[in-house]
Amino acid sequence: MRHGVMRGAVRHGLIGGGVLAVLWFVSGWLAYLLSGAGGSLATLASLIPTPLGRGVFGSPVLWAVLVQLLMAAVLVAGFAALAVRLSAGRLVFATAWLAAILTSFAVGAALDLGNFIVGTADFGIRGAIGTMGATSETTWWAVVVGWIPALVTVRSGRMRDEDPSPAPGPTTRSSLTVVALVAAVALVLLPFAAQAGADAMQQQLREEQAAAQAEADPSGAVAPDPSASGDPVPTAGPSEGASDDGACTAANTTIMTSPPDGATGHRGQLLQLVNVADEPCTVDGYPDVAYGDQNGHLLDVAVEHGRSFMAEDPGASPIVLPPGGSASAFIGWDANSVQGQLAARSIWVAVLPGEERLSWDMPLDIIPGATVYVTAWQATVVPEG
Numbered sequence: 470m471r472h473g474v475m476r477g478a479v480r481h482g483l484i485g486g487g488v489l490a491v492l493w494f495v496s497g498w499l500a501y502l503l504s505g506a507g508g509s510l511a512t513l514a515s516l517i518p519t520p521l522g523r524g525v526f527g528s529p530v531l532w533a534v535l536v537q538l539l540m541a542a543v544l545v546a547g548f549a550a551l552a553v554r555l556s557a558g559r560l561v562f563a564t565a566w567l568a569a570i571l572t573s574f575a576v577g578a579a580l581d582l583g584n585f586i587v588g589t590a591d592f593g594i595r596g597a598i599g600t601m602g603a604t605s606e607t608t609w610w611a612v613v614v615g616w617i618p619a620l621v622t623v624r625s626g627r628m629r630d631e632d633p634s635p636a637p638g639p640t641t642r643s644s645l646t647v648v649a650l651v652a653a654v655a656l657v658l659l660p661f662a663a664q665a666g667a668d669a670m671q672q673q674l675r676e677e678q679a680a681a682q683a684e685a686d687p688s689g690a691v692a693p694d695p696s697a698s699g700d701p702v703p704t705a706g707p708s709e710g711a712s713d714d715g716a717c718t719a720a721n722t723t724i725m726t727s728p729p730d731g732a733t734g735h736r737g738q739l740l741q742l743v744n745v746a747d748e749p750c751t752v753d754g755y756p757d758v759a760y761g762d763q764n765g766h767l768l769d770v771a772v773e774h775g776r777s778f779m780a781e782d783p784g785a786s787p788i789v790l791p792p793g794g795s796a797s798a799f800i801g802w803d804a805n806s807v808q809g810q811l812a813a814r815s816i817w818v819a820v821l822p823g824e825e826r827l828s829w830d831m832p833l834d835i836i837p838g839a840t841v842y843v844t845a846w847q848a849t850v851v852p853e854g
Contacts, residue, residue, distance in 0.1 A: 478556065479644050482549030482568075485622030489569050490544040492614050494537065497521025520573060520610040525663075529673060532666030539662055540576055542655035547572040550649040552622055565622045569615030570608060575656055577607030583660025688832060689808040690763060699766025702815070706757040708823025713751070717790060719825040721746035724756075724818050726829060730779070731804065736834065737779030738800045742820055742846060744790040752846045753787040756798050757822040760835055761815035768813055769837040777801025777842040785845040795849045802841040810836045820846075 496519050503514035525533050525540075551568035580603040588598075712718055723745050729738040744750050760768040776782040780799035788796050805812075813835035817826040835841065 478553045479549055479648060481622050481625045482552040483545060483648070484625050485552060485565060485569075485618040486545035486548035486572075488621045489548050489572065489615070489618040490541045492617060493520055493540065493544055493573075493610075496610070496614065497525070501526055518610045518613050520577070520607040528663075528666030529669050532662065532669055536659065536662050536666055539655045539659045543576055543579075543652050543659065544572055546648045546652035546655070547575060548618065550645060550652055552619075553645055562616075562619050562623050565619035566615045569618050570611040572652075573607040573611035573615070574604060576659065577604035579656050579660045580604075580663055583664045587664055688812070688834070690810055690812040690814075690832075693763045695764075697764045697766070699762070699764060701765060702759055702761040702767045702817050702828070703826075704817075705819060705825050706759065706822045709754075709821070710823075712821075712823075715749070715751055717742065717744065717750035717752040717820050719820060719827075721748070721750050722752075722790075722820050724820065724827050726816065726818065726831075728831070729833060732779065734804045735778040736802050736804055737777065738816075738833075740798045740800065740818060741849070742790070742796045742798070744792055744794050747792055749789050749791050749794075751787050751789050752796055752820060754785045754821050755843055755845050757819040757824065757826065758800060758841065758843055759817040759826065760813040760833070761817065761828070762811040763814045764811075765815075768811065768835065770813070770835055771838075771840040773840055773842050774845070775842050776844065778803075780844055782842075782844040783847050786847075788846055788848050796846040797849045798846050799844045800841055801844075802835055802839060805834045805836045805839055807834050807836055812836050 496517060498521070500514045500517040500519040501521065503510045503517070505511075506514075525536055528536065548565075548568050551571055552565045555564035555568055581601040584601055584603070585598070588601075721744060723743050725741045725743065727739050727741075729736045731737075740756055742752060742756070755774050758772050760770050762768045774782070777799070779801040790796060813831075813833040815828050815830050816833065817828045819826040
């Protein structure tokens with residue numbers, strides 16, 4: 470092939486490769502956009518052959534741009550190099566079509582090779598095979614569409630001795646080598662860029678998930694789920710019998726609570742009962758305690774009467790509270806990790822079972838299956854002086 474003819478053949482091959490690249494991205498992005506539109510358009514998208522099912526969509530923007538630039542380099546330069554090398558007389562159209570198929574095959578095979586190597590380390594050989602599939606997608610696409618760049622290549626110069634350009638000497642001889650080298654380098658870099666983009670997306674998703682979870686609950690408990698099933702926290706617990714005359718009830722008292730205290734893996738929380746009526750009242754027993762999770766549902770917690778690491782239980786005895794007088798009780802439990810767990814996010818307390826509960830939003834490291842220990846109400850000791 471004379472130098473002028475070769476220079477023209479390379480130019481025509483690059484034109485055909487450019488058409489191949491344009492078709493590659495137009496069909497890939499069109500199918501992607503239609504599928505994202507949903508409905509009948511998504512059905513239409515399934516009928517469009519696409520070579521961009523892997524390695525592009527789902528990657529961060531900069532990595533996706535880099536991957537597509539490398540694909541474009543392989544498609545344009547690879548097609549040109551193969552079309553020139555394979556061309557032979559009147560079989561130019563067939564060889565150009567074959568060049569489109571081989572170039573597309575190379576892109577898919579490079580992506581699959583990268584997926585297989587990474588997948589083998591993570592999932593073993595059988596699992597890695599399941600991550601492949603780009604080769605069949607890109608090759609089939611080229612079989613269906615590759616005749617178009619082949620036709621453009623033929624009509625743009627027919628890759629025959631029709632180029633009147635003077636022989637440019639050694640520069641023309643090296644042009645095909647440069648084109649082939651560009652295609653080879655881009656092909657080698659392609660799977661690394663695609664995998665780096667996939668890794669970057671996974672890292673981004675992990676960071677976004679961690680940030681969302683931290684925003685929802687800095688302690689790492691599961692985020693609220695509006696669709697979660699469960700029972701709401703009852704506004705009153707089961708009654709243990711009718712209240713005696715003069716008893717402290719929800720109508721003549723109020724309850725105050727403080728943030729929990731901690732010591733050596735244990736937790737404790739003080740409750741204070743205050744008589745807000747004009748008459749004395751008597752309290753005899755244990756406060757009624759329940760907890761709600763981050764979804765507003767009753768948390769499965771065992772509430773036992775008795776001592777804990779943080780407080781002794783004097784046992785139930787009648788305590789007369791004058792107007793403004795107070796009694797106290799203590800809740801104790803062992804510390805728990807709430808990471809990835811439902812956890813207490815509200816506490817519900819009543820003066821006695823059966824009375825109306827008061828509630829406070831309060832994050833506590835109490836999880837399903839935990840046990841809390843509640844002491845009986847006891848007179849609050851008022852320091853002298």
